[in-house]
Amino acid sequence: MTQQIPSTQTTAPVPLLSLADKASLTSGAGDFVTTAIASAGIPAVTMSDGPHGLRLPKESGDGGQLDLRSTAPATCFPPAVALGSSWDPELARRVAGAIAAEAAAHGVHVVLGPGINIKRSPLCGRNFEYFSEDPLLTAEMGGAMVRGLQDAGVGAALKHYAANNQETDRMRVSADIDERPLREIYLRAFERIVRRERPWSVMAAYNGVNGVPMPENTRLLTDILRTQWGFDGIVMSDWGAVRDRVAALRAGLDLQMPGTGGRGDREIVAAVSAGDLDEAVLDTAVERLARFARRATRAAYTTGGTRAGEHHRLAGEAADRCVVLLKNDTDLLPLDPASGTVAVIGELARTPRYQGAGSSQVTPTRLDTPLDGLLRLAVGARVGFAPGYPLAGVASAGTEQSLAEEAVRLAAASDTVVLFLGLAAQDESEGFDRDHIDLPADQVRLLERIRAVNPRVCVVLSNGGVVRTAPWHTQVPALIEGWLLGQAGGGALARVLFGSVNPSGKLAETIPLRLEDTPSHLSFPGQEGRVRYGEGVFVGYRGYDARGCEVAFPFGHGLSYTRFDYSDLRVDPREDGEAFTVAVTVTNTGDRPGREVVQFYTVGPAGSEVARPPRELRAFASVFLAPGESRAAEVELARTDLAHYSEREGGWRVEGGAHRVEAGASSRDIRLSAEVTVTGDPSRLRLSGRNTLAEWLRHPVGGPLLRDRFARAKGERAEPSAMDDPMLRRFLSGMPLDVISEFPQSPVSPEGVVELAALAAELPQETSG
Numbered sequence: 001m002t003q004q005i006p007s008t009q010t011t012a013p014v015p016l017l018s019l020a021d022k023a024s025l026t027s028g029a030g031d032f033v034t035t036a037i038a039s040a041g042i043p044a045v046t047m048s049d050g051p052h053g054l055r056l057p058k059e060s061g062d063g064g065q066l067d068l069r070s071t072a073p074a075t076c077f078p079p080a081v082a083l084g085s086s087w088d089p090e091l092a093r094r095v096a097g098a099i100a101a102e103a104a105a106h107g108v109h110v111v112l113g114p115g116i117n118i119k120r121s122p123l124c125g126r127n128f129e130y131f132s133e134d135p136l137l138t139a140e141m142g143g144a145m146v147r148g149l150q151d152a153g154v155g156a157a158l159k160h161y162a163a164n165n166q167e168t169d170r171m172r173v174s175a176d177i178d179e180r181p182l183r184e185i186y187l188r189a190f191e192r193i194v195r196r197e198r199p200w201s202v203m204a205a206y207n208g209v210n211g212v213p214m215p216e217n218t219r220l221l222t223d224i225l226r227t228q229w230g231f232d233g234i235v236m237s238d239w240g241a242v243r244d245r246v247a248a249l250r251a252g253l254d255l256q257m258p259g260t261g262g263r264g265d266r267e268i269v270a271a272v273s274a275g276d277l278d279e280a281v282l283d284t285a286v287e288r289l290a291r292f293a294r295r296a297t298r299a300a301y302t303t304g305g306t307r308a309g310e311h312h313r314l315a316g317e318a319a320d321r322c323v324v325l326l327k328n329d330t331d332l333l334p335l336d337p338a339s340g341t342v343a344v345i346g347e348l349a350r351t352p353r354y355q356g357a358g359s360s361q362v363t364p365t366r367l368d369t370p371l372d373g374l375l376r377l378a379v380g381a382r383v384g385f386a387p388g389y390p391l392a393g394v395a396s397a398g399t400e401q402s403l404a405e406e407a408v409r410l411a412a413a414s415d416t417v418v419l420f421l422g423l424a425a426q427d428e429s430e431g432f433d434r435d436h437i438d439l440p441a442d443q444v445r446l447l448e449r450i451r452a453v454n455p456r457v458c459v460v461l462s463n464g465g466v467v468r469t470a471p472w473h474t475q476v477p478a479l480i481e482g483w484l485l486g487q488a489g490g491g492a493l494a495r496v497l498f499g500s501v502n503p504s505g506k507l508a509e510t511i512p513l514r515l516e517d518t519p520s521h522l523s524f525p526g527q528e529g530r531v532r533y534g535e536g537v538f539v540g541y542r543g544y545d546a547r548g549c550e551v552a553f554p555f556g557h558g559l560s561y562t563r564f565d566y567s568d569l570r571v572d573p574r575e576d577g578e579a580f581t582v583a584v585t586v587t588n589t590g591d592r593p594g595r596e597v598v599q600f601y602t603v604g605p606a607g608s609e610v611a612r613p614p615r616e617l618r619a620f621a622s623v624f625l626a627p628g629e630s631r632a633a634e635v636e637l638a639r640t641d642l643a644h645y646s647e648r649e650g651g652w653r654v655e656g657g658a659h660r661v662e663a664g665a666s667s668r669d670i671r672l673s674a675e676v677t678v679t680g681d682p683s684r685l686r687l688s689g690r691n692t693l694a695e696w697l698r699h700p701v702g703g704p705l706l707r708d709r710f711a712r713a714k715g716e717r718a719e720p721s722a723m724d725d726p727m728l729r730r731f732l733s734g735m736p737l738d739v740i741s742e743f744p745q746s747p748v749s750p751e752g753v754v755e756l757a758a759l760a761a762e763l764p765q766e767t768s769g
Contacts (some may be wrong), residue, residue, distance in 0.1 A: 009130060010263060016040050019279070022286045023268040027251060028259035034293065035259075042290050047157070047257075051113020051129065051145065052079040052355065054102055055361035074102050074705045075311040075487065076362040079355055080115060080141070081464050082483035084131035084508035085558070087142035087597040087620055095318055096148025096156075098311045103154045109296040110155035110201060113360075116142035116189045119509050120539055121524040125433045128356035128464030128484055128670045132508035133540025133555065134187035136617050142189060144199040155200035156295045158193060160238060162220055164188055164205040168433045168525035171241070174208040177533040180610070182209070183645035183652075184231075185539050191229055200225055200233045200292060204253055206241045211530075215242045221252035234292045239359075246271040254285040254292075256674075297502030308365040312488055318370070318487040319492030324505035325559040325635035326469075327682075328473040329477040332458060334499025334561060335416060338380035343410045344371055345450065346420030346443075347391040354489050355421060356464045358430025364487035370420065370460070373494025386410045388441050391424055404446050412453040417452060418497060422482075424460030433525055437468045437515050438593065447472055460493060469552050470513045481507070504622075505593035506558035506666070510541050513552050520545030541667040542613035556599050556617075556666035560625065566598070566671035571661050577679050583634040584663040588625035595624045598633040599664050602642055605657035605678075609698065615662060615670075618642070637661075639678055648695075649684045656680025687760045689738025689753040693729075696737055702760040706737075706748070709756065713747030 022035055029035040029044060036044035047053035054074040077083070077095045086092070096114075103111055115129040116138050124130075131138045146156040163175035163186045177186060193199060198321055204214045204221065214220065215237050225231045236255040242248050244258060245264035255652040256264050271277035325333070335342060349371045357361060374383050388407035390399060411417045421443045430433055438444075451457055458478035461467060473479055480503075495501035512518055519535040519542075526532065533538040538546050541555035565587045573580040586596055619635035642659055659678050664670035685695070687702045697703045732740055741750045748756070 005138075007333045009685050017286070018102040019164045019269055019272060019282075020265070022273055023265040024262075025286050025289050026246075026254060026282070027264045027270065028394055031258045034255065034289070034329065040290070042293050044298045045109045045155075045293050046107055047108070047110040047112055048103060048108040049113075050099065050111040050511050051115055052077045052083070052360065053099060053364075054106065054108065054111070055226075055359065055362055056106055056108075064073060066495040071361070072106075073264055073365045074106075074306075075308065075315055076355055076364040077311075077315045078318050078322050078486040078489065079128050079149070079360070079464070079484050080131045081128040081356075081508075082485050082489075083318065084141055084434060085320065085324050085481070085483065085505040086136065086321035087137065087141075087506050087508070087622065088321050089140045091321055092141050093148035093151075093183075095316065096145040097152045097517075098307075098314055100149045100152035100154035101307065101569055102311065102420060103149075104152070108154070110157055111149055112157045112203065112763070113159065114142045114145040114156065116193065117160055117162075118186055118189070118539060120520060120533070121433075121520045122437050122466035122509070122512070122515070123434045123466065123524060124165055125167040125357070125428055126164075126356070126430050127466075127509075128428065129318055129360055129430075133510065134617050135185055135507070135621070136193075137508055139189040139192035140620075141687045143193040143197045146193055146199050150200065151199070153298075154291075155235065156197075157201045157203045157493040158190065158199045159203035160205035161190055161202050161225070161235075162205060162210050162214065164207055165530065166433055166525045167431055167527065170431075172208075172529055173526060174211050174530045175533060176210055177299075178536060179647045180645045181533060181535075181537045181539070182538050189226070189697045190225075192557050194225065194229045194231050198232070200295060200615040201255075202231065202233065202235050204235055204237050204241060206238050212608075213241075213243060215248040215253045215256075216251045218251040223244070226252065232288075232289050240691070245278055245475075249285060250277065250281055254288050261459040270527060271474065291756060299456045307348065312366060315486050316488035316491050319489040320501045322483060322485060322489075322493060322505050323496045323501075323503045324483075324507055324557075325479075325483040325496070325503040325561075326481050326511075326553050327473065327477070327559065328559055328561075332416070332456060333496055335418075335482075336381060337378050337498040337500075339416040340384045341384065341413070342374070342378070343407075343417045343454075344374055344383055344385045344415035344420070345388045345407045345411060345417060345446075346460075347387040347389060348420040348422050349374075349418075349460075350385065351385065351391055352490050353425060353462050353464075353484055354486050355484050356427050356429060360430070362487075367487050368490035370490040373491040373498065374418070376491075377494050377500065379496045382618075384410050384414060388419070388446050389440070390565060392426075400442050404442075404449060407446060407450050408453055410459075411450045414454065415456065417454050417457045418460060419447060419457055420460045420462060421447065423464070423467065428464045434465060436514075437466055439467050444472065447476075451475060460497075466509060466511050469511060473552060481505075483509075486642070495695075500592040502560065502561045502592055503595065504560060506556050507553060507601075508555070510551050510555045510667075511553040512546055513550060516550070517544070517549050534613075538613060542616065545614040554666045554668040556597075556664070557669070558597070558666075560592075560594045562588055562592040562594040564594070564596040564665070565589050566663055566665075569661075569663050569672035570672050571674045571676045573676060577639065579636055579638045580676055581636050582661055582663070583632045585630055585632050586623050586625065587630040588627055591627050593624070593626045595622055596633075596665070600635055600637070601662040601670070602637075603660035603662065603666065603673075604642070604644075605655055605659055608655055610646070612644070615667060617667070618661075632639045633663075642678060645679075651684060652681075653684075654678060687757050689741065689750070689757065690736050693735050694733040697733075699760070701763050702756070705756050705760055705763075709752065710747050
């Protein structure tokens with residue numbers, strides 16, 4: 001049965017409400033339900049945890065949602081850690097649309113997701129909920145999920161805004177970040193999604209940013225999110241994040257969740273009554289909340305079935321796309337389903353991990369296991385199984401030894417071994433960070449023993465965060481990163497192993513050789529309530545590449561059962577210079593149909609005014625090709641996509657000059673490159689005597705003025721100036737001009753500096769290029 005929620009008037013309800021009523025709207029009526037005021041036409045909004053499926057109460061209504069184990073079944077799609085490796089925004093949109101259909105069927109109006117925080121460190125306990133170490137890939141995948149939810153009439157809650165990159169001390173820690181990395185890395189995906197997809201709500205994180213708790217952070221909640229980006233939805237708190245309700249409301253936080261039994265409402269009423277809070281601030285929040293409630297409840301929703309079978313098939317299709325083939329020496333894979341003997345070893349093959357622990361846990365409608373999938377697809381091959389190790393990791397030494405010996409015997413008697421290794425649920429979860437990235441020691445020991453009796457080993461990993469594969473990955477011919485693949489992931493792994501699906505996943509994060517190599521290693525997770533983001537913009541592959549650091553497997557890497565050649569890279573600027581089309585021809589030179597994800601990176605101009613990573617992902621496109629087929633992978637890049645955030649100029653800035661565009665299969669497998677000349681932005685810098693000589697000379701207006709002054713001074717003097725000596729000029733380049741003006745041999749006087757600064761401010765400047 002389908003019920004249509006009638007639309008309500010959109011006039012502001014503020015004049016109709018008492019102060020107490022208005023305050024009541026700014027906090028939840030329960031764990032996951034907002035406050036309704038029927039007389040003002042403001043309905044209640046029901047929310048549910050996400051983002052890869054619904055965490056629903058067993059009974060209808062709001063009760064019980066804080067019990068992470070007490071949930072009704074819903075489809076468990078691949079979590080973001082896996083979905084990010086699909087590099088397939090359209091797939092993410094379809095998954096979100098299915099989640100929206102299930103939400104509507106259960107009367108849920110808003111799904112709390114997607115999570116789009118950056119994977120700053122592989123130790124973050126919640127990395128399984130996040131897409132990537134790269135903001136562009138994060139924005140494309142997260143934006144597609146927002147679009148999929150809201151196109152289906154269910155709201156998204158974009159989270160966790162902002163810089164929620166660790167679980168250690170997450171309720172209090174301050175993420176101390178310079179403005180450039182804050183804008184380029186940690187806010188960029190939020191900005192892109194807010195501007196393009198218009199999410200109905202944004203969730204403020206627990207942590208602080210630069211000393212200010214996010215729920216009370218006026219600069220991020222109001223100045224940046226609303227004023228600069230044009231966000232028109234509501235800001236809600238993460239559950240239990242608000243410490244000072246009045247300060248949070250003043251900063252721009254509309255909704256405190258969950259409900260506090262009226263405490264926060266009373267604090268707001270008291271502050272307004274005492275004159276400590278302008279009632280207009282409350283009125284603005286109430287208007288936003290009323291608009292949000294009417295928008296969220298306006299769509300039709302279904303109280304019938306949730307199409308469990310159809311959604312399970314979609315979950316399986318998604319999982320197929322997420323599997324990453326890291327290594328396949330001697331073409332060990334795919335296995336032949338019609339002949340040979342296969343030893344399937346590892347408890348994770350029989351008892352799979354398919355999602356992370358914490359608030360995103362979903363009770364699946366069904367669960368496919370890799371072992372069942374392999375047994376089902378084997379039409380002539382003989383498949384044997386041995387658990388190999390205890391999944392809980394608390395078994396006695398005798399039990400571990402017995403399980404290992406059984407597995408070794410099976411491996412020795414089989415043609416090929418498929419060994420499932422990974423992390424147990426207690427090893428990674430929301431609420432705490434990992435201490436290391438190693439696999440359990442008993443699993444590594446088992447791998448060594450199996451290799452000794454059978455070198456034909458394919459390792460399949462199951463993990464929500466990156467695990468260290470060195471040095472053993474060099475000693476096995478095949479390696480699959482299976483991540484956490486949702487309820488249908490077992491079948492997907494079986495299809496990839498037996499070759500009915502050609503893997504096309506690409507790593508959305510770098511796999512390092514050692515934890516110590518990670519760019520954030522020396523400053524994660526901080527101390528005494530603060531964590532300094534000392535690596536700046538050099539996060540993930542940007543940092544590894546800048547340091548020339550060897551890695552196990554690079555960002556964007558992923559193999560196929562076929563091969564792809566790249567040719568004919570073309571970069572065609574648009575007539576107005578504001579965008580350019582980039583295309584490369586991809587040819588399938590193998591004997592199987594397959595999908596290739598082409599990654600487009602850019603490299604900034606030589607002599608850039610800021611430190612830049614060696615390359616940065618700017619776009620990607622996928623092509624599906626039959627054997628021998630060729631097709632162009634094409635994207636459009638905006639000139640503004642090449643901008644960096646200039647702290648000195650207080651905004652985004654495109655440097656003019658020759659930028660290199662690269663097409664590759666990973667950040668370290670660049671196949672082709674070409675240059676494009678880009679017109680730079682005019683400088684917004686207002687020069688003064690405090691600017692250095694180098695800054696003056698680099699300025700498009702100030703530079704010519706100062707050089708002209710130097711030339712005139714040289715003609716007026718009999719003796720040489722310090723500016724005539726290249727070595728001295730270099731020595732002086734970092735000095736403020738007003739300091740240089742005090743030197744006896746300076747070609748410009750203190751008064752001349754003031755005059756030049758005034759003239760530079762008056763003259764128009766041309767763009768650079």
